[in-house]
Amino acid sequence: MAGFFESLFLAITLAVSLVVSLGITVPLIGALVRLRANYNPKALQLDPEGNVDVHTGPIVTSFFGMLQRVYRIEGWAGLYKGLMPTATATIVMTGFAVAAMDSRTLATHGRVDPPDVGVLAAFVYAVFGTLVALPAAIITYRSIVTPYRLPYFRPIYSLRILLTPTERRRPWILYLTPGLVAAQVLQIAYTVVVLHGLRRLLLPADNISPVKFGIYVAIEMASTTIICPLEVITTKLAIQRNHSTAEYNSVEQEVEDDAVEAPEYAEYSGQEEDVIGLRHEKDPYYGFADCVKRIVDEEGWQTLYRAWWVTVLAAILSALAAGAAIVQSMDVGHN
Incomplete structure (x- = not known):
């Protein structure tokens, strides 16, 4: 009986933590994704036909500036775009961590931090995290940047808007999105293998040294130079859609609109502008290295x-x- 109440208390604690966490983090994640996905080249670009393409996104350089812009154009509903896929991925990851690794904390599909377990268990968690994180990132990021209003409790309808017919017929093609797997694997490998390994080395479970803890914090902060670019690249690659139209590249948008008619936020807010600008659908990134090169050449390394x-x-x-x-x-242990 004591075990039952302990499990019930854990479930209630995690549920409350989930609600509070999502209420705070979803608007912040949405602003972050939009800021990193916004396409704003330094100079005029040429489209595939050689014509000058003057399409650029709004010039928003700050996180809080993007947060304010989202609220102004899309309101509270826009701030909570991506809520359902984020919640679903968090529940799946947390359920796996609790059931398989006896974890007591929430897990997310963003930064895959494994519980404090052994190397093999951390590797298993990382593999599972990769399988879940990639489609979760695609659906979440697309639901955040889409101009369409997506209902919370009609997942099939929402997926028709977010995914192309090719992706719905062959969902495994999401794992073949050029460059995305490489970006995810590099990010998760660095987080799990390097940072988790250093954590176990510097912060053993039976002892903690202030000096070693300070070193570990410094390493975590310095890792931003590696993790942040991978997060930006992942964001830009995840919003590219896959299709099988012969005359288009495999990662470009569908030629037809898939006969989906959905209301846009602009219809409700009275605004005639989008929150962000996206790269032209006929000029996608062709892979991880191509994405890095084009970001640096077109938007600057600061992006x-x-x-x-x-x-x-x-x-x-x-x-x-x-x-x-x-x-x-x-x-x-002492008690």
């Missing part, structure tokens, strides 16, 4: 570090959570 301080903050919070977990386990 790779948009909202870098958010990544630094996430690193600090991750380090503090690891330290707190060790202190808590030491207290339990």
Whole structure:
């Protein structure tokens, strides 16, 4: 009976944590994704036919500026775009961590931080995280940047808007989105193998040194130089759609609108502008290296570090959570 109440208390705690976490983080994640996805080249570009393409996105250089712009154009509903896919992915990842690894904290599909477990278990968690994170990132990021209003409880309808007919017929093609798997694998490998390994080395479960903890925090913060560009690249690649139209590249938008008629936020807000600008559908990124090169050439290397301080903050919070977990386990052991 005691075990039942303990499990019930854990379930209630995680549920409350999930609601509070999503209520706070979803608007912030939405602004971050839009800021990093916004396409704003430094100079005029040529379209595939050689004509000058003057399409650029709005010039928004700050995280809070994007947050304010989203609220002005799309209102509260726009701030919570991406809520359902984020919640679903979080529940799946947390359920796996609780059931398989006896974790007691929420897990997300953003930064895949494994629970404080062994190397093999962390690897299993990373593999599972990769399988879940990639389609979750695609659906979440697309639901955030789409101009269409997506209902919360009609997933099939929403997927018809977010995914192309090719992606719905062959959902595994999402894993073949050029460059996306490479970006996800590099990010998760660095987080799980490098940072998790250093955490176990510098912060053993039975002891914690202030000096070693400070070194670990510094390493987490310095890792922003690697993780932030990978997050930006992942965002830009995830919003590219796959299709099988012969006359178009495989990652470009569908030629037809898929006969989906959905209301746009502009119809409700009275605004005639989109929150962000996106790259022309006939000129996609062809892979990881091509994405890096084009971002640097067209938008500048600074684009790779948009909202870098958010990544630094996430690193600090991750380090503090690891330290707190060790202190808590030491207290339990002493008692």
